[in-house]
Structures are given as C-alpha cells and as structure tokens.
Amino acid sequence: MGYLFISPFIIGTILLTLFPILYSFYLSFTEFNLVGSPSWIGLSNYAHAFTMDPKFWDAMEVTFLYAGTGVPIRLVFALLIALALNKVIEAAGIYRTLLYLPSIVGGSIGVAIMWRQLFGNDGAINSLLTMLGLPTHSWLGDPATAIWTLVVLYGWQFGSSMLIFLAGLRNIPKTFYEASSVDGANAIQQFFKITIPMLTPVILFNTIMQTIHGFMAFTPSFIITQGGPINSTLLYILYMYRNAFEFFNMGYATALAWIMLVLIAIFTALIFKSSEYWVHYEDS
Template sequence: MIPEEKAHEKLEPQHPEKKPKDKKQMKVVPPNRKIKSDNKNVTGYLFISPFLIGFLSLTLFPILYSLYLSFTDFDLMGTPNWIGLENYERMFTNDPTFWQAMKVTFFYAGIAVPVRLVFALLVALALNKVVEMVGLYRTLLYLPSVVGGSIAVSIMWRQLFGDDGAFNSLLATLGIPTHSWLGDPDTAIWTLIVLYGWQFGSSMLIFLAGLRNIPKTFYEASSVDGAGPLRQFFIITIPLLTPVILFNTIMQVIQGFMAFTPSFVVTNGGPVDSTLLYVLYMYRRAFEYFDMGYASAMAWVMLVIIAIFTAIIFKSSEHWVHYEADNK
C-alpha cells in the first residue's frame, strides 16, 4: 500500500502555481452601469446645451467672424472682400478722426475712472459709519448705477446741461453768468465725466462690502497706540482694501474705454468731435458709413488696448495689493 502522505503528493499538480489576477483586472463592468453613465452624460449636456448654443452662436462665432472681417472690405450688403492689413494701415496712418477718438477716450477714462472710484470710496466710508437706515441709504445711492446707463437718463442729462436747462437756470438765479456747457468743446466732455462719476453705486457697494470685512479690532488696537482716523485710514483701511480696489479699478477701466451711450445721446460726439468716444466712432464706421471691416479692426484694436491696461494693472498689483495669505 502507498502511504497516505505519498499518495497526496502524487495527486498534486506538477505545474507551478499561477498567481491570482489583479482584482482590478478581474472586475467586470456590468453593461447596465455603462448605459447609466451614458445617460447621465447625455442629461448633463442637455442641461448645459442652452449655454453652449448661446456661447458658440452668440459669442465665440461673432468674435472669430469679426476677426475675419477686420481683414476685409465689407459694406454689410455684399460679400466680404479680403484686403489683408489695409484697414489697420489706414487706421494708424490715414485717419485723423481715429486718433481724435483715441485721444478723447483716453482723456475721458483717465479722469472719469479715478473720479468714480474716489467718490465711491468716500461714500462707502460714510455709509460704513451709519448704523440706522443704512439699507435705505445704500439703495438710494445705488439707484444711479441701475438707471445711469439708460437712454432716458442721458436725455435728462442733456436737458439738465442745455442752454435753457436747470443748471443754467440755477446759475442765473444766483447771479452767475450762464454757459453753453454742451456747446463748448472745453466743457462738453466734463459733463460726460460728471455723468460717469454720478453712477458710482456698484463700486460703492463693493467698497462697502470690503470695509465690513475689516476687523474692528485693528482700529481699536491702533487707537490705543494713539493713531487718529486719518492715520488709521492709510495704515489699516487702504492696505486691507487693496484687493477690492484692484477689482474695482479693472472693472471701471474696462467700462471707461467702452463708454458709448452718454456720448451718443448727450452730445452725439460734438462739438467738433470733442466728445467723440472710441466706441461711438466705431459705431459710426459700422452703421453710418457701412464700413464693417474697418469697424471690426477698430474693435480688435480696442480689445488689445484693454488687455494691455489690464495686464499692466495686474502686474503692478504685486507691489501694492496685500492679501491675507501673504502675512501667514
């Protein structure tokens, strides 16, 4: 008889042991789960399809098409005719009105943007001290930003500063000589700057939110050290508010360069092109002179200008914007 142990050894397989396969390799995905995953993807795309359709058809396609038109001669009626860089060449070398519009726009944005930011900050500082009925004051001061860009307000502004307007009537009542504010090239642009500064509500609310986030303990500690309100403003408020100032500055610079309605309605670019803002001139080239190719080239030049200013502001922010994470 063969011993039981030896018999067991004979029955064992002679080939080496096979290692079990990796569990991940052994895992089989049920077909139902794949179908479920595909259904979820389809459902997700269906939900975002309105945005995708709107973005592709109303944003991306017009942007790319305007870039193509900037290299063509197109009168809105016929077929675009490819002319290469002629629009850009004519713009920079043979169009004095372009340079006038550029000059007016830089002057307008360079003064109107700081005026609005400073005024919005001062009002936000005042509201930050108010305890009672702050919601009412905040709403009333925000209203000009809601309606300020409308055609109705621009018409009102034109009537207000007209020769027989309320402003001249007030001056006549006080015995001060009246003036043709909209008819004088030296003062017409200032009426638009005042209108832009009057629409300070949105910037004011952002500044107010930033002021509310500054801990009061900083002011209490500095007052114990003998710092007055003016010193607290420069060593506490301004440094801690710099991220908000950066955001407001970028947004207002973009709005300043893209201003259109005040110049179009209040002065129509006059007198003698003293209020001819860039976007108004671009509108004229496109829809009055039917020179859509040239207007498209102007639009891309303005895009580059805004991008350069935005990049400069962002780059300079490394030296004057302070974040809370920088102190950790």
C-alpha cells in the same frame, strides 16, 4: 446625459459668443459694407486706422481723457460714500439703495436725455446760475466743457463701486482699529495704515472693471452730444458705431473693435502687473 442638459448653454456660447468673435476677427481683414460679400484686404484696415485716419486718434484721445479722469473720480466718490455708509447703522439699507440707483439707470437713454436737458442752454444749471447772478455758459456747445459734462455723469454713477467698497470695508476686522486706537493712532493714520492696505484687493478689482467700462462708454456721447462739438466728445465706441452703422464700413469697424480689445487687454495686464507692488492680501 450631462452634455444634453448643458447643451443649450454650449450651443448658445458657440452661436452667440464664439462664432461672432471669430467672424468679427475675419471681417477686420476685409472690406465689407453689410450688403455685398466681404473682400479680403489684409492689414489695410489696421494700417488705415494708425496712419491715415485722424478721427481715429481724435477718438482715442477723447476716450483716454474720459476714462483717465472719470475712473478716478468715480472710485474716489465711491470710496468716500462707502466710508460714510460704513458708519451708518440705522436705515443703512435705504441709503445704500438710494445711492445705488444712479448706477442702475445711469447708462440708460432716459438719464442721458435728462443730462442733456440739465446742461442745455436753457437747462437747470444755467437757470441756477442766472438766479445767483452769475454768467451762464454753453456747457454742451463749448469743446472745452462738453467732455467734462460726460465725465461728471460717469462719476455720478458710482453705486456699483460703492457697494463693492462697502463690502470690503465690512470685511476689515474691527480689532485692527481697536488695537491701533490703543496705540494712539488717529482716524487719518488708521485710514492710510489700515483701511487702504486692507482694501487694496477691492481697489484693484474696481479699478479694472471701471477702466474697462470707461473705455467702452457709448451712450452718453451718442445721446447727449453726438460726438460734438468739433469731435470733442467723440468717444471711441461711438466712432466705431458710426463706421459700422452710419458709414456701412463694417470691416473697418471690426478692426477698430479689435484694436480696442487689445488696448483694454494691455491696460488690464499692466494694472495686474502693478498690483504686485501695492496690493496686499491677508495671507501675504
């Protein structure tokens, strides 16, 4: 009877999760154009990605830049806002809600379109620069600045990380701060000697989750810049999407997906391994 009640979950997991994962792994070793039958080609897709596809390395470089800069920016902003909210007593719920809103709508098509208009040649940013008598700039048309507009958008969506940091701050016993104040510790010393060490488990969780999210970013590049100019914002998932649904090379696209899966697994393992040296738990 128990299996009967959980059968919808089991069937859904097998049909909608397990089977697609296994089938995509099979497709990564085939040539498949979504119309005909898959044709087995072995490791050719993987060999092509690493040795004969310069756009693969371009997308990888852009993604590393995006995640490597966007994740620290988001985490720093989230921690600073959480520290500020931790001091707020009146209307704290309203402030948390308002600051969390960008994370709810930040990944949507509407916000991406808004961001494109904001940094467009006739957008609000250039209009403000004109009012101040400063030179305008083609933010989305310049390869040197286009990727940074996406990074700023990623950093702006700090709400979820902020709430997790805030929960971690609320769990730090106030007695630690009171005892350190008696010993003459100032706010900066308390931050580095109490707040950061006690918050390291939360920092670890946020780092892992935001790193995965950064590597899997798609909407900003797809809507705002379409991967341009000159592939300067060609994020990895956008390149994988183009191979699958624009070039109809599904076999190669699934190989790219599995490469990203392995890459994320490696980074996650490295972060977990490094946590032995900087994460502190109350019982350790």
